[in-house]
Amino acid sequence: MSPADFDAWSQAELQRVETALDHHVCGDAPAGLGLAMRYGVLDGGKRLRPLLVLATAAAVQGHEGAALRAACAVELIHAYSLIHDDLPCMDNDVLRRGKPTVHVQFGEAQAMLAGDAMQALAFDVLTPDEHEADAPPAALQARLCRLLARASGVQGMAGGQAIDLASVGRPLDEPALQDMHRRKTGALLQASVLMGAVCGTVSPQAWQALADYGSAIGLAFQVVDDILDVTQASDVLGKTAGKDADHNKPTYVSLLGLAGARDRAASLHAQAQAALQRSALNDTALLAQLADRVVDRTS
Amino acid sequence: MSPADFDAWSQAELQRVETALDHHVCGDAPAGLGLAMRYGVLDGGKRLRPLLVLATAAAVQGHEGAALRAACAVELIHAYSLIHDDLPCMDNDVLRRGKPTVHVQFGEAQAMLAGDAMQALAFDVLTPDEHEADAPPAALQARLCRLLARASGVQGMAGGQAIDLASVGRPLDEPALQDMHRRKTGALLQASVLMGAVCGTVSPQAWQALADYGSAIGLAFQVVDDILDVTQASDVLGKTAGKDADHNKPTYVSLLGLAGARDRAASLHAQAQAALQRSALNDTALLAQLADRVVDRTS
Numbered sequence: 001m002s003p004a005d006f007d008a009w010s011q012a013e014l015q016r017v018e019t020a021l022d023h024h025v026c027g028d029a030p031a032g033l034g035l036a037m038r039y040g041v042l043d044g045g046k047r048l049r050p051l052l053v054l055a056t057a058a059a060v061q062g063h064e065g066a067a068l069r070a071a072c073a074v075e076l077i078h079a080y081s082l083i084h085d086d087l088p089c090m091d092n093d094v095l096r097r098g099k100p101t102v103h104v105q106f107g108e109a110q111a112m113l114a115g116d117a118m119q120a121l122a123f124d125v126l127t128p129d130e131h132e133a134d135a136p137p138a139a140l141q142a143r144l145c146r147l148l149a150r151a152s153g154v155q156g157m158a159g160g161q162a163i164d165l166a167s168v169g170r171p172l173d174e175p176a177l178q179d180m181h182r183r184k185t186g187a188l189l190q191a192s193v194l195m196g197a198v199c200g201t202v203s204p205q206a207w208q209a210l211a212d213y214g215s216a217i218g219l220a221f222q223v224v225d226d227i228l229d230v231t232q233a234s235d236v237l238g239k240t241a242g243k244d245a246d247h248n249k250p251t252y253v254s255l256l257g258l259a260g261a262r263d264r265a266a267s268l269h270a271q272a273q274a275a276l277q278r279s280a281l282n283d284t285a286l287l288a289q290l291a292d293r294v295v296d297r298t299s
Numbered sequence: 300m301s302p303a304d305f306d307a308w309s310q311a312e313l314q315r316v317e318t319a320l321d322h323h324v325c326g327d328a329p330a331g332l333g334l335a336m337r338y339g340v341l342d343g344g345k346r347l348r349p350l351l352v353l354a355t356a357a358a359v360q361g362h363e364g365a366a367l368r369a370a371c372a373v374e375l376i377h378a379y380s381l382i383h384d385d386l387p388c389m390d391n392d393v394l395r396r397g398k399p400t401v402h403v404q405f406g407e408a409q410a411m412l413a414g415d416a417m418q419a420l421a422f423d424v425l426t427p428d429e430h431e432a433d434a435p436p437a438a439l440q441a442r443l444c445r446l447l448a449r450a451s452g453v454q455g456m457a458g459g460q461a462i463d464l465a466s467v468g469r470p471l472d473e474p475a476l477q478d479m480h481r482r483k484t485g486a487l488l489q490a491s492v493l494m495g496a497v498c499g500t501v502s503p504q505a506w507q508a509l510a511d512y513g514s515a516i517g518l519a520f521q522v523v524d525d526i527l528d529v530t531q532a533s534d535v536l537g538k539t540a541g542k543d544a545d546h547n548k549p550t551y552v553s554l555l556g557l558a559g560a561r562d563r564a565a566s567l568h569a570q571a572q573a574a575l576q577r578s579a580l581n582d583t584a585l586l587a588q589l590a591d592r593v594v595d596r597t598s
């Protein structure tokens with residue numbers, strides 16, 4: 001698959017995701033809550049997680065309605081986590097995706113509620129009434145909820161955040177840093193791949209290979225994030241650059257140096273590609289391209 | 300059923316719920332997060348929602364493992380909402396269930412994360428691996444997630460909170476006050492009943508009657524809350540009394556007067572009992588007793 005073919009695929013898919021999110025996140029929720037939610041999730045972000053869901057679902061010929069719902073759900077979880085992360089009691093950040101953060105725009109209380117409501121909405125989107133046209137079968141709905149809930153909670157994202165909170169100003173060795181990132185960002189990225197995979201039927205071997213792929217790019221994503229935080233300006237990133245150093249947070253760059261971090265990203269990229277080979281799935285070209293993009297991105 | 304029989308039933312059931320919550324909310328979650336979650340949900344509260352789930356499941360001879368998981372899940376959602384409500388950017392409350400609130404004890408960031416993780420855990424608890432001994436069938440898992448997600452989000456609890464936020468210092472008429480409470484507390488109380496109901500098999504007539512019962516006691520609960528806020532001291536309530544008036548929030552007492560609010564609670568209690576009659580279920584004695592307790596409670 002050429003990069004141009006990938007771009008055409010991803011543009012079409014992102015349009016479908018945007019339309020679906022626009023449908024699910026209603027602006028008429030009470031007292032401005034819907035507006036805060038829409039501000040926090042629409043028209044922004046790289047949408048890496050939805051693309052991982054959809055590329056994996058394509059590789060396993062998965063249920064299309066389920067995959068689109070899973071793509072929206074995982075992005076809702078990601079977007080809610082950013083809103084809560086940016087709050088004054090957490091990272092106290094004012095810039096996200098090139099815009100004022102949700103609490104700057106709507107106030108702290110509304111931002112917290114918007115995040116809370118988006119987490120509930122993620123599970124709502126996964127569990128439509130069975131008579132709805134694109135509704136996934138009930139067993140698939142349950143499996144999608146299971147994967148998303150585990151990746152979002154103490155074993156995953158929320159647990160990683162707690163480690164992150166506790167680590168400010170404290171040196172972490174590499175295993176501890178890796179544990180934090182595997183939970184904080186890796187779990188949801190890996191879950192994106194696995195939610196795509198459960199939309200179809202895969203062998204245990206392919207399932208494990210996809211889990212390995214998701215794990216490798218999940219960690220690669222964070223290593224590259226750490227690199228970009230020191231090499232890029234805020235206007236390129238669309239968020240505040242240099243804040244890890246400002247907050248005295250341990251990063252792959254502070255631990256391995258810039259060259260060491262780049263080597264690590266390359267090694268994780270190679271692991272991800274090897275996992276795709278092991279999956280023995282027919283068409284993993286989209287997933288291979290996504291791994292390239294995770295490592296080669298500039299923002 | 301005598302009040303003593305009900306007490307014996309509820310004490311045994313609450314012990315089962317407590318043991319299950321103790322199992323699900325692990326203290327070994329990273330960086331103190333598990334401790335904050337346990338502090339926020341264990342050993343406290345009336346557990347009205349779990350009792351509603353379990354009493355309804357008993358009335359429909361529902362799947363026992365599913366009902367216990369649903370009881371835990373709905374309590375996790377309720378407990379997370381209290382933690383977030385008490386934060387400084389919301390109600391800024393320092394006392395809950397007779398103890399310092401979670402953010403007073405663990406800090407704001409950890410309290411927010413604990414709430415976030417508890418919401419994820421609620422859906423995790425509802426979706427165990429299908430090979431686990433007490434796992435509900437997948438179709439039931441999906442239906443439980445659907446009911447809980449809708450009651451927690453913009454149509455329910457989070458939406459009601461947003462209206463509540465926007466209503467401080469602003470007069471609401473009774474339909475607006477009722478809409479707020481139906482979402483903010485009513486939706487989750489009604490969902491507790493319906494989650495119990497889906498654990499078994501019920502006729503459409505019984506389903507509607509149980510929904511009406513849940514709706515009536517959901518609103519009755521709030522009317523009584525408003526009454527207790529002006530008639531009871533903080534040490535009886537285990538939370539700060541008189542705070543609605545302090546925050547200049549509209550309540551049933553401010554709208555109807557104390558006597559009018561008491562009449563309203565009695566009328567809703569009668570509606571709940573009539574709905575149980577309409578359900579034509581064999582044994583609704585536990586639900587009838589629960590309706591009595593909601594209206595007669597002193598804290």
